[in-house]
Amino acid sequence: xxxxxxxxxxxxxxxxxxxxxxxxxxxxxxxxxxxxxxxxxxxxxxxxxxxxxxxxxxxxxxxxxxxxxxxxxxxxxxxxxxxxxxxxxxxxxxxxxxxxxxxxxxxxxxxxxxxxxxxxxxxxxxxxxxxxxxxxxxxxxxxxxxxxxxxxxxxxxxxxxxxxxxxxxxxxxxxxxxxxxxxxxxxxxxxxxxxxxxxxxxxxxxxxxxxxxxxxxxxxxxxxxxxxxxxxxxxxxxxxxxxxxxxxxxxxxxxxxxxxxxxxxxxxxxxxxxxxxxxxxxxxxxxxxxxxxxxxxxxxxxxxxxxxxxxxxxxxxxxxxxxxxxxxxxxxxxxxxxxxxxxxxxxxxxxxxxxxxxxxxxxxxxxxxxxxxxxxxxxxxxxxxxxxxxxxx
Numbered sequence: 001x002x003x004x005x006x007x008x009x010x011x012x013x014x015x016x017x018x019x020x021x022x023x024x025x026x027x028x029x030x031x032x033x034x035x036x037x038x039x040x041x042x043x044x045x046x047x048x049x050x051x052x053x054x055x056x057x058x059x060x061x062x063x064x065x066x067x068x069x070x071x072x073x074x075x076x077x078x079x080x081x082x083x084x085x086x087x088x089x090x091x092x093x094x095x096x097x098x099x100x101x102x103x104x105x106x107x108x109x110x111x112x113x114x115x116x117x118x119x120x121x122x123x124x125x126x127x128x129x130x131x132x133x134x135x136x137x138x139x140x141x142x143x144x145x146x147x148x149x150x151x152x153x154x155x156x157x158x159x160x161x162x163x164x165x166x167x168x169x170x171x172x173x174x175x176x177x178x179x180x181x182x183x184x185x186x187x188x189x190x191x192x193x194x195x196x197x198x199x200x201x202x203x204x205x206x207x208x209x210x211x212x213x214x215x216x217x218x219x220x221x222x223x224x225x226x227x228x229x230x231x232x233x234x235x236x237x238x239x240x241x242x243x244x245x246x247x248x249x250x251x252x253x254x255x256x257x258x259x260x261x262x263x264x265x266x267x268x269x270x271x272x273x274x275x276x277x278x279x280x281x282x283x284x285x286x287x288x289x290x291x292x293x294x295x296x297x298x299x300x301x302x303x304x305x306x307x308x309x310x311x312x313x314x315x316x317x318x319x320x321x322x323x324x325x326x327x328x329x330x331x332x333x334x335x336x337x338x339x340x341x342x343x344x345x346x347x348x349x350x351x352x353x354x355x356x357x358x359x360x361x362x363x364x365x366x367x368x369x370x371x372x373x374x375x376x377x378x379x380x381x382x383x384x385x386x387x388x389x390x391x392x393x
């Protein structure tokens with residue numbers, strides 16, 4: 001994609017077509033503050049760039065029928081969501097509809113070179129399937145703090161070897177297209193905002209519970225990243241003053257007490273101490289436990305597994321309650337791999353937040369599970385790069 005919008009009006013029109021699909025000129029005129037003649041000029045200029053195309057006759061509204069306008073159907077975006085233990089890669093069209101999606105296991109601790117070899121191989125598989133000849137842009141999420149917009153991870157606790165690595169520059173060279181990089185939970189928030197449970201929310205929190213824990217903060221429909229890009233790093237808020245050591249070097253962090261890895265650790269201890277026959281049997285069979293094992297045991301009524309989930313939910317709810325009192329969001333979305341624990345976890349979080357936060361903040365506050373699952377991050381990646389490309393050059 002070589003063309004970019006020439007001004008804010010064109011950028012606004014491109015984003016309207018991305019988020020709402022094809023529009024007639026009359027419909028576009030109802031959405032933007034432009035005179036009919038000025039709107040016609042800007043639409044014609046976009047048609048000349050090839051970013052938009054005429055797409056059939058619009059429904060009659062009386063008088064001469066006009067053509068619908070839509071984003072060019074050949075545009076392709078790549079969304080990449082790198083987690084601690086897996087990677088998702090998807091290709092979307094300009095309206096951010098997922099055309100193809102691949103998920104593979106991966107250990108982020110292998111370092112950026114090995115991980116990006118895998119990402120590029122997955123991208124090539126999507127191209128080979130005929131979904132894209134190339135990519136007009138790519139949005140990448142990584143599970144750690146990112147200096148935005150340079151696209152450089154900074155001291156990520158669970159990503160050894162990634163500190164200071166020029167992710168944006170390296171992948172842009174390999175893919176041959178513009179690349180934007182952000183924290184993975186910000187992409188999850190953008191995905192849920194575009195196509196998930198947060199479609200109508202302007203101010204909301206999106207909490208991702210996986211190997212680590214993070215929070216996407218959306219204010220006025222825009223992700224808030226803070227001064228340096230580290231906003232939302234709630235996994236390292238202390239929940240126990242003299243608690244367990246955390247990978248960040250501190251003690252008692254939420255992430256040390258409840259995350260995918262912390263839950264697996266605690267479940268193995270419960271199994272070895274003989275407090276759960278179900279978890280002990282699973283540990284003996286596999287040699288290790290995961291959050292999925294805890295979820296399976298809990299679904300069968302195992303009391304020890306249920307208590308592990310509830311305790312983790314209380315710790316998480318304790319932190320979210322503080323955020324709710326401070327930020328007063330209209331919605332809290334819970335996502336990530338640990339949400340396989342389902343409504344037991346959600347109920348524990350809700351109970352703690354509603355108990356601890358002020359009634360004015362929680363009286364009409366939905367706390368819900370995300371709708372999109374692994375697709376949220378890749379849709380968010382496509383949204384991230386399209387936001388960049390659909391802005392004036």
